[in-house]
Amino acid sequence: MAIVSARILAMSIACVVISAPLISAQDLSRYREFQLGMSLVGVAQQAGLTPEGRVLHQRPALIQELTWLSPRIISSPAPGDSARKVLFSFYNGQLFRIVVNYEWERTEGLTVEDMVDALSVTYGPATLPATEIIPSLSRVHTNSDRIMAHWEDPQHSLNLVRPSYASTFGLVVFSKRLEALARAASVEAIRLDGQEAPKWATDRKQKQEDEDHARQETARRANKAIFRP
Numbered sequence: 001m002a003i004v005s006a007r008i009l010a011m012s013i014a015c016v017v018i019s020a021p022l023i024s025a026q027d028l029s030r031y032r033e034f035q036l037g038m039s040l041v042g043v044a045q046q047a048g049l050t051p052e053g054r055v056l057h058q059r060p061a062l063i064q065e066l067t068w069l070s071p072r073i074i075s076s077p078a079p080g081d082s083a084r085k086v087l088f089s090f091y092n093g094q095l096f097r098i099v100v101n102y103e104w105e106r107t108e109g110l111t112v113e114d115m116v117d118a119l120s121v122t123y124g125p126a127t128l129p130a131t132e133i134i135p136s137l138s139r140v141h142t143n144s145d146r147i148m149a150h151w152e153d154p155q156h157s158l159n160l161v162r163p164s165y166a167s168t169f170g171l172v173v174f175s176k177r178l179e180a181l182a183r184a185a186s187v188e189a190i191r192l193d194g195q196e197a198p199k200w201a202t203d204r205k206q207k208q209e210d211e212d213h214a215r216q217e218t219a220r221r222a223n224k225a226i227f228r229p
Contacts, residue, residue, distance in 0.1 A: 026151075028173070031098045036178070047068045047086070051066075059189060062093065063090070064093075065087060065089050069084075070084050082102050082106035082107065084101050086100050095175075096181075097178075099172050100172075112128075112148045112162075124151065128150070147160070148161060148169070156174070
């Protein structure tokens with residue numbers, strides 16, 4: 001009995017040792033060299049981009065985006081990268097979501113199972129829910145985009161999606177905590193913008209009228225000095 005127990009214990013330890021590299025490799029906070037929580041400057045440096053994010057909202061939190069485009073979109077050489085476009089989203093300077101759009105030519109003919117197999121090498125086994133993906137703050141994807149496979153841990157979510165507008169695949173990786181904060185901040189920003197929209201419209205109209213009046217006065221003075229009836 002003791003011998004059997006010892007063998008079971010030894011086998012258990014062996015299984016843990018063998019599976020340890022796999023467990024450590026299943027880091028859902030990372031996509032390639034990018035990690036959720038990175039600063040905008042850090043992501044820009046890593047991606048070779050200018051660290052000037054497009055501002056979506058400035059209050060109650062700063063929501064920004066950076067976009068990386070495949071060189072094949074910009075120039076003729078065709079690199080081996082399967083990604084066509086990567087959108088990085090930031091909440092108060094922290095990376096909270098990565099949205100990857102893959103090249104159609106690089107994914108043509110691939111099945112969902114093929115994509116899941118490729119991703120599972122890095123992220124481990126996936127589940128296959130029949131569900132819709134949460135709409136993006138920047139409308140990168142729509143309500144009809146489908147989650148084809150899903151990876152999750154307590155802090156992060158990774159989703160293989162199929163866009164409604166193209167016969168290809170995409171990947172959405174996000175921090176649950178930061179995503180929730182960014183979404184709440186976006187809702188509040190839209191509410192505040194709606195409240196202040198009438199005042200902004202009035203201010204813009206008044207500014208335009210003041211500029212038109214100043215321009216007309218300048219023209220009046222200049223023309224009055226040289227006008228000859």
